[in-house]
Amino acid sequence: MDNLGRILMVEDDPKDVELTLMALEEYNLVNEVVVLGDGAEALDYLYCRGNFTDRTSENPAVLLLDLKLPKVDGLEVLQQIKSDQKLRMIPVVVLTSSREERDMVASYKLGVNAYVVKPVDFHEFVNAIKELGVFWAVINEPPPGSIKKN
């Protein structure tokens, strides 16, 4: 399952992970999600190294990225991705609690594809995640080299 995911989600908070997966459940997108707990793991995954040397080398169709992450934070991961020829085409959606302007500005400067503030309201949150999942994993045509649909 891990190797097939088209949605790569980098999120260190298991409760957020749970809520997010629940939102995606409705569209049967849960099987498509690969969840990683910190920025270092995310980079290992993308570069097929460390624990991920065996995975197929295609890129995910979308990367849902939290900003406040252990080890390597979201902005660093974003910077790394957008400055790498092979990875820069991956659509990256920042999914964060923070409405801080400087995070937003920094993300867009680094070339983020979307910036979403997680709503406190549960229904809004669920809707936002659903729409994100559907748009990026179903409606959007991913760049060449991405993992194909199951």
Added chain:
Amino acid sequence: MAQQKPTIPKDLPPILRYGLAVGSVALALGLALLLERSNFRGVEFPLFLFAIAVSVWYAGLWPGVLAVVLSSLAFNYYFTEPLYTFYVARVDVPYYVVFILFASLLTWFSTIRRRVEQQLLQSQDELRKEVAERTQQASLLNLTHDTIIARDMSDNITFWNRGAEELYGWSWQEAVGKHSQQLLQTEFPIPIEEIRAELLRTGRWEGELRKTKADGSSVVVASRWSLRQDEQGRPTTILETNNDISERKQREEEIRKLNVELGKRTIDLEVSNKELEAFAYSVSHDLRAPLRHMVGFTELLQKHIGSTLDEKGHRYTRIILESAKKMGALIDDLLAFSRIGRAETRETMVSLEQLVKEVLTDMQPETDGRKIAWKVGALPNLYGDRSMLKLALVNLISNAVKFTRKQPQPEIEIASMETKQDGVVVFVRDNGVGFDMKYAHKLFGVFQRLHQSDSFEGTGIGLATVQRIIHRHGGRVWAESLVDRGATFFFSVPSRRR
């Protein structure tokens, strides 16, 4: 002036001068005749010479000539053969020649003497003038408050003015003749040899010196030295002026200390600002997540036990959800409020009229169902941060909308006026519930509310935000109200921003 006898014959009137010539010759003749009668022979010639000498010496050239003529005539008449005639024998001619030569010689001497006398007087005059000038200069130097000291090349004090007496406490009688550096215990900032070298090379030196007064206290002076040289170019005197700069030095030191202190405080402030920013950042990230989880899992719980939940259970979960949302709103407002203080302003020319239009359009969803009578007057343009000013207007106008809710015929006026004290003032007036003026001072505090939350919702941060924005623009904000008679909120626009 010429206190000696009037030695210049021209000073005497001519009659006296010629009288002197005639008189002296007559006296010589009388004496000669008297002596001849007493059988003293041969004295008449020196006597006439003496008369000529007196005339020439004391009466000048022409009386001298007269004396020569008269002496010659008298000598010829009374003392040469033939007696009592004016016949001139050849053998007597040398007498007259001697008369003339003697007179010429004495005239010459007299001229020289007079010239010497003249010169002497002149130089005496000059000397007197110079003495007067010097005396005046010295007394002028004494007049100045500045300290002026002169010393010779071995540093022995030769002049010590009143300023020096006052500054250092030694009288000139005590100071003159003393070794300058020893008397004042001068501390030099650089070796004295270097100072001397510069003084000899350029003729000047200046710097700050520490010296010790008669009472033992020390003083810092700005010292200027200049070198005086004699006609041969040899240095003779060092003139030194001193200005007491102890006080200035002390102030400079104080200013330096204050600057250091200020620098430290600035750093402290920057550090605490950074901490505050980090705090706000972490609040923004970390405080929201648990709220989201509370809301999310309460919803899930509701769904999970849905049908088995009784009325009370529903109420409890609803309260949990509402509280979490309220807390979310509080966090958002607080963060927005702190952002106003931290954010850099981006200033442009902003049309408040345009801005009010935008705000009213944005608020349409809230105001749609209500019959609010809007009255928007002329509003100024002002130089400021557009988004902040908009936020201020949003807060003021939405307050007006909120607090007129119970009013059957709500009226809201947004306009500006010219006042004496504050210049142009923008105001938002409503006919809503108003507030008691005795709580007016609490109005703009963070989380201060003058109404209970169940009658009017809100976090209590709107007016604090307005105040912060207006303050950042250099203006003032205040309000007037009567309970149930509406409220008016004013803010001033500093003239430099228009």
